[in-house]
Amino acid sequence: xxxxxxxxxxxxxxxxxxxxxxxxxxCGYADELAEFADVNALGGFITKSxxxxxxxxxxxxxxxxxxxxxxxxxxxxxxxxxxxxxxxLPVLEKLSPAVFVNxxxxxINDYVTVVExxxxxxxxxxxxxxxxxxxxxxxxxxxxxxxxxxAKITSAVKKAAGEKVLMVKLSPAVTDISIIARAAVEAxxxxxxxxxxxxxxxxxxxxxxxxxxxxxxGLSGPAIKPIAVYLVNKVYNEVAKSSxxxxxxxxGIMTASDAIEFIIAGASAVGIGTANFxxxxxxxxxIEGIKNYCARNKIASIKELTGTxxx
Amino acid sequence: MTKNCIAAKKGVFxxxxxxxxxxGRRFYxxxxxxxxxxxxxxxxxxxxxxxxxxxxxxxxxxxxxxxxELANNARRNILLRRPFSFADVTxxxxxxxxxxxxxxxxxxxxxxTTLSAGDSVSVxxxxxxxxxxxxxxxxALLVAGGMGAGPLQHLAKLLTADYPNIDVMAFAGAKTAKExxxxxxLDEISQQLGFSLREFADYGVESLVATDDGSAGWKGLxxxxxxxxxxxAAFAGNDMIIYSCGxxxxxxxxxxxxxxxxxxxxxxxxxxxxxxxxxxQSCAVECKADRxxxxxxxxxxxxxxxxxxxxxxxxx
Numbered sequence: 001x002x003x004x005x006x007x008x009x010x011x012x013x014x015x016x017x018x019x020x021x022x023x024x025x026x027c028g029y030a031d032e033l034a035e036f037a038d039v040n041a042l043g044g045f046i047t048k049s050x051x052x053x054x055x056x057x058x059x060x061x062x063x064x065x066x067x068x069x070x071x072x073x074x075x076x077x078x079x080x081x082x083x084x085x086x087x088x089l090p091v092l093e094k095l096s097p098a099v100f101v102n103x104x105x106x107x108i109n110d111y112v113t114v115v116e117x118x119x120x121x122x123x124x125x126x127x128x129x130x131x132x133x134x135x136x137x138x139x140x141x142x143x144x145x146x147x148x149x150x151a152k153i154t155s156a157v158k159k160a161a162g163e164k165v166l167m168v169k170l171s172p173a174v175t176d177i178s179i180i181a182r183a184a185v186e187a188x189x190x191x192x193x194x195x196x197x198x199x200x201x202x203x204x205x206x207x208x209x210x211x212x213x214x215x216x217x218g219l220s221g222p223a224i225k226p227i228a229v230y231l232v233n234k235v236y237n238e239v240a241k242s243s244x245x246x247x248x249x250x251x252g253i254m255t256a257s258d259a260i261e262f263i264i265a266g267a268s269a270v271g272i273g274t275a276n277f278x279x280x281x282x283x284x285x286x287i288e289g290i291k292n293y294c295a296r297n298k299i300a301s302i303k304e305l306t307g308t309x310x311x
Numbered sequence: 312m313t314k315n316c317i318a319a320k321k322g323v324f325x326x327x328x329x330x331x332x333x334x335g336r337r338f339y340x341x342x343x344x345x346x347x348x349x350x351x352x353x354x355x356x357x358x359x360x361x362x363x364x365x366x367x368x369x370x371x372x373x374x375x376x377x378x379x380e381l382a383n384n385a386r387r388n389i390l391l392r393r394p395f396s397f398a399d400v401t402x403x404x405x406x407x408x409x410x411x412x413x414x415x416x417x418x419x420x421x422x423x424t425t426l427s428a429g430d431s432v433s434v435x436x437x438x439x440x441x442x443x444x445x446x447x448x449x450x451a452l453l454v455a456g457g458m459g460a461g462p463l464q465h466l467a468k469l470l471t472a473d474y475p476n477i478d479v480m481a482f483a484g485a486k487t488a489k490e491x492x493x494x495x496x497l498d499e500i501s502q503q504l505g506f507s508l509r510e511f512a513d514y515g516v517e518s519l520v521a522t523d524d525g526s527a528g529w530k531g532l533x534x535x536x537x538x539x540x541x542x543x544a545a546f547a548g549n550d551m552i553i554y555s556c557g558x559x560x561x562x563x564x565x566x567x568x569x570x571x572x573x574x575x576x577x578x579x580x581x582x583x584x585x586x587x588x589x590x591x592q593s594c595a596v597e598c599k600a601d602r603x604x605x606x607x608x609x610x611x612x613x614x615x616x617x618x619x620x621x622x623x624x625x626x627x
Contacts, residue, residue: 025592032589032613036323036435048592056608060626061583063593068388070585074592077608221390277586278365278392280435281323 005294006301007287009043011246011269012165012190014098014125016043018287019263019302023250023273024048024102024128024169025074029088030095036280041287042097043269044248047088049104049130052113054080059213064202069224069252070274071200071217076104081114085121093123100167104130108143108153115160126165129157129189132173132196144171144196147183158188167191167248170235172198172224177231178238185243193248193271194235195228221274225252229265236266236307254282256289263290266307321437321588324349328430329408331423337378338458338492339424340398341411343434350407356400357441358466359556359579359617362409363392363587365433369422377421387418391585392435396556396616398461398510399468412461412492438587440617442466442554442577444474449550452574453481453516454537454565456557460492462579463556464510471514481511481518482540484533484561488526533557534564541572548573555579559625566620576620582611589613597624 007018021044027033029047039045057077064071079087084101092099101124105111111129118124131144131153143149150168158166168184170177172195181192197218202211210216228251240247249267252274253259259270275282290302299305326343333339345353367389371377377385399410415421426432442462444451451470453463460483470479485491493508511518520528521536529536537553551572555565556579569576582594594611599622606624609615 027590028592035321036588056606057592057595059597060593060595062595063583063585063591065389065391068390070390072585072591072593077592077595274390274585277591278367278390279323280586280588280590 005291005299006303007291007294009268009303011044011098011248012126012167014165016098016269017096018043019267019269019290020044020259020283020287021046021097021100021248021269021271022276022283023271024130026273026276029084029092031088031091033276033280037284040096041284043287044098044100044125045092045095046100046102046128046271047084047092048078049076049102050078050081050084050114051076051104052081052110054078054083061212062214062217064211064217066200066202066219066221066223069219069221071202071212071219072197073212073214073217075214081117085117089121089123098125099123100126100128100165102128102130102169103157108156111153111157112160115157119160119162119164124164126167126190127157127161128167128169128193129154130169130196132169132171144180145174147179150180150183151187154184154187154189165190167193169196170194171196172227172231178235181235181239185239185245189245191246191248192235192240193250195224195231195251198224220252222252222254225258228252229261232262232267233265233309240266241307253286256286256293259286259290260293260305263302263305264307264309266309268303268306320348320352320355321435322348322352323433323435324352325431326409326434328426328432329428331426331428333424334494335492336489337415339413339415341413341423341426343409343411343432345407345409346405349434350402350405353400353407353409353437354402356397356409356437358469359396359441359462360437360439361394361396361587361616362411362434362436362438363394364423365392366419366422369432370425371422372425378415381415381417381421385418385421389419389422392587393419394438394584394587394612396462396465396579398464400465412458412464414458414492435587439612439615442579442617444470444477445552445575447550448477448552448575450478450480450546450552452537452551452553453479454533454553454555454557455481455483456533456561457485457490458492459556459558459579460510461556463554466554467511467514467516471516479514479516481508481516482521482533482537483508483518484521484523484536484557486523488522491520491522491527532561532564534561534568537565538568541568552576555620562620563625566623566625569620577617578620578623579616580611580618580623581616584612587612597626598622599624
């Protein structure tokens with residue numbers, strides 16, 4: 001029975017062997033993860049954020065553990081698009097999962113420059129627009145909280161992206177996430193990924209200083225999962241269902257049952273982030289667990305499960 | 312044991328707990344046993360390498376056994392693995408035994424104290440670079456601060472076993488006698504120089520103890536103890552190498568002493584890390600770049616934890 005289950009998905013026109021992605025910034029450029037997990041078993045792979053020029057990232061401490069979660073403030077440390085093309089693309093080109101490049105910048109022009117440089121690369125299936133990073137002084141989240149800004153950056157990048165799929169990653173730190181989601185889709189986004197981390201703080205009560213050098217960081221992990229499930233369901237009902245733009249559900253997924261919650265809520269695929277830090281092989285177990293769930297519930301294709309939340 | 316800097320094949324393994332012995336109020340020595348491919352991987356591990364232990368499912372001690380200073384957040388969930396270096400690695404038949412010296416400092420290490428023989432624990436390792444032994448050295452000085460003694464015990468074993476031409480000498484420091492992570496009874500630790508800690512003496516390595524308050528051994532910082540010893544010794548800097556592990560402020564002082572005395576120095580750095588395998592980029596160590604005045608962040612987990620002291624920009 002299990003072998004008859006079809007867990008392939010159609011994600012904005014791309015056929016994926018299964019609905020499991022690694023989330024941006026949690027698996028580098030795939031080379032580090034490959035030592036611990038069969039990267040080719042993934043449905044999709046999202047690189048860490050790429051910017052026009054290399055970025056050193058923030059001073060340390062860059063992370064702190066919280067109850068059932070963690071804060072990170074890496075600061076978009078990356079090698080820059082030039083080195084990415086030279087050193088990392090040849091490796092990514094050999095992988096079977098659909099490769100999305102996460103793109104970040106300080107100005108709209110920065111985003112466009114990175115996407116233009118990569119739009120004709122065969123190794124890349126699409127882009128994930130990072131307009132929701134809470135850890136940089138300029139750009140990042142400031143693009144993702146105003147619907148007019150979201151529309152402007154999405155349409156500019158869409159033109160540069162050519163035939164590639166454009167996915168926009170949404171911040172949960174907004175009054176109504178559906179307004180942002182709608183602005184992105186109407187401006188040409190082919191898919192939505194949500195949620196990015198919540199801006200958060202941990203204080204050392206002895207020194208009365210924030211633990212992170214950046215003062216604040218993005219909260220991820222199981223602590224944010226129920227909020228992420230809710231927001232995926234909201235965006236599915238209010239934007240994605242009618243527009244047809246698929247959702248990549250992200251936020252504290254540790255197990256197959258977590259992933260299935262997101263799919264029932266409305267996600268077509270799921271992104272695994274923090275869990276990779278604890279179990280670098282967890283994505284493989286999650287894929288297997290999704291298959292088992294479908295077999296047990298007589299679901300012939302995982303596609304049938306998306307947005308099936310019962311009243 | 313490999314002599315070069317090639318890392319052993321790493322992986323996610325299940326280890327069997329063989330012992331977990333308390334060796335002072337806050338210190339423990341955990342013995343893990345690895346079988347199969349894990350035994351081979353850890354048999355080839357180098358001093359200074361580390362492993363990530365998953366303690367999220369490990370039980371808390373009974374309330375009465377939780378120290379007052381930790382009671383406040385002892386019940387916090389553990390999500391991330393915790394990194395530990397090795398105090399000893401031994402091969403027995405087809406098994407490999409790995410000793411981890413640890414100090415109870417928070418909710419994860421508190422849970423670790425309840426591990427006992429028969430338990431198993433998930434381990435990712437061996438990870439990172441280890442200490443390297445350059446050609447032509449005649450004298451190695453191991454300088455430990457507090458818990459930094461662990462990997463230097465492992466190194467003492469390797470040096471004495473594989474490098475008979477290198478004289479090894481250990482310096483171990485802590486704030487007070489109670490904070491020395493050694494098995495010796497505190498009243499046995501001499502007020503005099505030249506006292507040998509059993510953990511080093513077992514390998515024929517002489518050791519000096521320094522405490523900030525003078526409650527054991529030399530009174531003062533272990534780095535000052537090292538400086539004074541170097542001042543009295545008449546060895547050429549080129550012939551020596553310093554290996555150091557401990558708090559960053561101490562490492563910075565040791566690195567400075569090494570530089571002034573023209574001695575090669577390798578330091579084992581510590582950073583908060585989520586994954587330990589290069590995914591999360593949390594554990595950045597600021598290092599000098601090729602261009603003057605420029606710096607780069609290297610990763611403690613992959614590029615380190617052992618660095619040449621001349622490349623590190625110490626933050627403490």
